[in-house]
Structures are given as structure tokens and as C-alpha cells.
Amino acid sequence: MTFWLRRIHRADYLAAKRNDFLLFTRVALLITAAFLCTTIAWDHAIDPVHARDTIRLRLIESLMAVVWLVASWNNIHARLAKVAAVCVPLLVSLTFIMVLARLDSGSQYGIGGFLYFFIFLPFLLVGHSIRFAVAVMTGVCVFPLMLAPFGLAALPWDIYNAYVWMGFVPVVGIQLLCEYLYWRVFVYRGRVERLAVTDALTGLANRRRFFIESERILESHRRSQRRASLLFIDIDHFKQVNDTYGHIVGDAALCHVVDAIEPHVRKSDLIARYGGEEFVVLLPETSHRAALVAAERMRCAVADKPFEGLPEAPHTLALTVSIGVASYRPGARQTPDIDVLIQNADEALYEAKQAGRDRVHGIPDAAERSSAAADAGARTRPRLNAP
Numbered sequence: 001m002t003f004w005l006r007r008i009h010r011a012d013y014l015a016a017k018r019n020d021f022l023l024f025t026r027v028a029l030l031i032t033a034a035f036l037c038t039t040i041a042w043d044h045a046i047d048p049v050h051a052r053d054t055i056r057l058r059l060i061e062s063l064m065a066v067v068w069l070v071a072s073w074n075n076i077h078a079r080l081a082k083v084a085a086v087c088v089p090l091l092v093s094l095t096f097i098m099v100l101a102r103l104d105s106g107s108q109y110g111i112g113g114f115l116y117f118f119i120f121l122p123f124l125l126v127g128h129s130i131r132f133a134v135a136v137m138t139g140v141c142v143f144p145l146m147l148a149p150f151g152l153a154a155l156p157w158d159i160y161n162a163y164v165w166m167g168f169v170p171v172v173g174i175q176l177l178c179e180y181l182y183w184r185v186f187v188y189r190g191r192v193e194r195l196a197v198t199d200a201l202t203g204l205a206n207r208r209r210f211f212i213e214s215e216r217i218l219e220s221h222r223r224s225q226r227r228a229s230l231l232f233i234d235i236d237h238f239k240q241v242n243d244t245y246g247h248i249v250g251d252a253a254l255c256h257v258v259d260a261i262e263p264h265v266r267k268s269d270l271i272a273r274y275g276g277e278e279f280v281v282l283l284p285e286t287s288h289r290a291a292l293v294a295a296e297r298m299r300c301a302v303a304d305k306p307f308e309g310l311p312e313a314p315h316t317l318a319l320t321v322s323i324g325v326a327s328y329r330p331g332a333r334q335t336p337d338i339d340v341l342i343q344n345a346d347e348a349l350y351e352a353k354q355a356g357r358d359r360v361h362g363i364p365d366a367a368e369r370s371s372a373a374a375d376a377g378a379r380t381r382p383r384l385n386a387p
Contacts, residue, residue, distance in 0.1 A: 061096070221285070
């Protein structure tokens with residue numbers, strides 16, 4: 001239970017609640033504001049003579065709900081929104097006590113109106129943490145009791161406590177149940193989202209995620225005029241491994257290469273499985289020379305780490321990779337997008353394979369190369385398109 005309570009107060013979980021329940025909270029507050037206006041008819045049913053004296057108070061209550069709505073319109077977790085979530089229910093409680101005092105027999109016939117807090121508040125607070133929601137609910141229940149010593153609330157306290165506390169416990173229990181159900185949805189959604197952007201075999205980002213993230217990274221580099229480089233990695237003679245030893249050994253070989261490369265990938269780099277035996281690594285804020293050095297470290301790491309294989313392949317397999325490197329610098333004639341970088345890195349990879357494999361080949365400026373190739377109408381290989 002303690003572990004679960006810690007999990008549902010993590011920043012990522014609360015951010016998901018904030019986004020998921022923003023529209024819901026807006027609509028719920030609008031409904032609440034409208035309902036508070038209609039309680040004028042409820043007052044008239046209790047005391048038709050003095051009901052007109054409560055109209056102003058009821059409109060104030062409705063206005064306070066609107067204030068809460070405005071304060072939380074863009075972010076229900078904003079500081080002002082949280083202040084409104086605490087203060088508005090207390091002020092509505094105070095005005096409701098004032099309404100009951102103005103109606104004949106109001107404290108007898110109208111005290112059941114406190115139960116409306118249990119109808120509306122759980123919905124209005126559903127986007128907040130369960131700790132905050134329970135705290136606000138508790139404050140609303142205790143508030144009239146705190147006013148009593150100052151003569152600001154004259155209610156039949158035995159009836160009040162019977163109404164309120166008998167409702168408080170099951171309502172909090174239902175809130176906890178709803179919180180648990182949302183947490184299950186949150187966990188399941190997280191798993192689905194990870195599966196959608198992760199390569200199941202290697203655990204790396206998949207091609208879809210790579211294109212999404214790389215465009216975001218390159219856009220920030222374009223605005224700040226920073227260098228970037230890209231590595232296109234291909235396992236040499238991988239088809240021969242599959243054909244000779246089978247796909248189980250082939251899958252193990254892919255994971256072996258990833259294990260050799262990953263220690264040389266920085267946290268800021270974006271590595272992904274591009275397809276088959278091909279991998280791409282985007283190196284933010286990296287010059288062409290630094291990218292060549294990084295590529296050479298990866299190539300040596302794979303070559304120096306023998307692949308022991310599986311029972312189907314008892315002897316050691318010598319795996320190697322060829323790597324194409326493409327870079328761009330600020331101020332190039334053509335600002336590259338990720339397609340241009342991939343195309344030029346792939347062309348560099350092709351040249352590395354033509355030169356004998358197990359080597360690194362680079363294109364210093366992907367944008368200049370792409371522009372010149374387009375002007376000449378020449379291409380060494382077909383362009384690779386994003387999915």
C-alpha cells in the first residue's frame with residue numbers, strides 16, 4: 001500500500017492526471033456553477049418568504065466556482081488553481097451556513113445540503129493527487145465545526161456529524177478505488193506506449209521513435225546553430241550468419257552487437273534499430289571529426305568482442321560492422337533534415353562496404369553533399385525514405 005501511494009504521487013503520474021482530467025475538470029466546474037444557481041429554487045421550497053434573501057449568496061457561490069474554473073483553466077495543478085481548490089469549497093461552505101441561517105428551519109431541513117459536497121467535490125478534485133483531494137474533503141467537513149466556537153455556525157451538530165462523517169468514509173474509499181483504477185490504466189498505457197516506440201528484440205528505440213525524436217533534436221540544433229552528426233551502422237555479412245546458423249543465432253548476434261556498441265553511446269545520443277541488421281545513432285553537438293572517432297570506437301568494440309553464439313553455433317563467430325558517418329555544420333548552404341543525414345550516411349556506409357567492410361567512412365558536410373548531388377542529378381544509392 002505504501003509503495004502504491006508513493007507511485008501515485010510521482011511527477012509523471014501526476015502530470016498524466018493533469019493532462020487527462022483538464023477538460024473533465026473544466027466541464028465539472030461549469031456544471032457545478034450552474035447547479036449552485038439552481039439551488040435558489042431549493043431555498044424557495046424550504047422558505048418561500050425568505051428565499052429572496054439568499055439569492056445574492058447563491059450567486060456568490062456560483063461566481064466562486066467560476067473563479068476556480070478560471071484559475072485552473074490551463075493547468076489544474078497550478079499554484080493559483082490549488083489555492084482555489086482549497087478556498088472555494090470552504091467559502092461555499094461558509095455561504096451555505098449563512099443561507100441556512102436566513103431560512104426558517106433552515107438548519108433542520110437544509111442540513112442535508114452538506115451532502116452535496118460529497119457529490120461534487122470528488123469529481124472536481126479527481127485530477128489532483130489523492131492526498132490533496134482527501135485533505136480538501138477533510139477540511140470541508142471540519143470547517144463548520146471550527147466555526148461553531150465563534151458563533152458563526154448554529155447547526156444541530158449531532159445531525160451534522162451523522163450526515164457528514166457517515167458519508168465521508170465511503171466517499172474516500174470510492175476515491176481510492178477510482179485512483180487505483182486510473183493507476184492501472186496509466187501503467188497499461190505506459191507499457192503500450194513503450195512497445196510502440198521500442199524494438200522488441202534489442203530494446204533500442206525503433207524507427208518510428210527515431211524519426212520523431214531526431215526531428216526534434218535537429219530542430220533545436222538549427223535554431224541554436226549547433227553541429228550534429230549521424231552514424232549508419234550495418235553488420236557485415238549478416239545474411240550469411242542467418243542462412244548458416246538460423247535466425248535464433250542471428251537475433252543473438254544483433255543483441256551482441258548492440259551490447260558492444262551501447263557503452264560508447266552517450267546519454268545525449270539517440271540510438272535506434274533502423275531495420276534488419278542496420279542501426280542509426282544521432283550525435284547531437286558533435287563535429288565530423290568527433291563522430292569519426294566515436295564510430296571507430298564502436299567498430300573496434302564489435303570487432304574485439306567475439307560472439308560465442310548459441311548451442312546451434314558452438315564455435316566463435318567474428319562479427320564486424322561497417323559505419324557511414326554524415327555531418328552538417330551551421331551555415332551550410334542547405335540545412336539538412338533527418339532524411340538528408342540518413343541518405344548521406346547511407347551513401348558513406350555503401351562506400352565503406354565497397355572498400356572492404358569493417359571500416360568507417362564519412363561525409364564531412366551532409367548538407368553540402370546533398371545539395372551538390374541534387375544539382376548534378378547524381379546519386380550513388382536510392383534515397384531511404386522515412387516511414
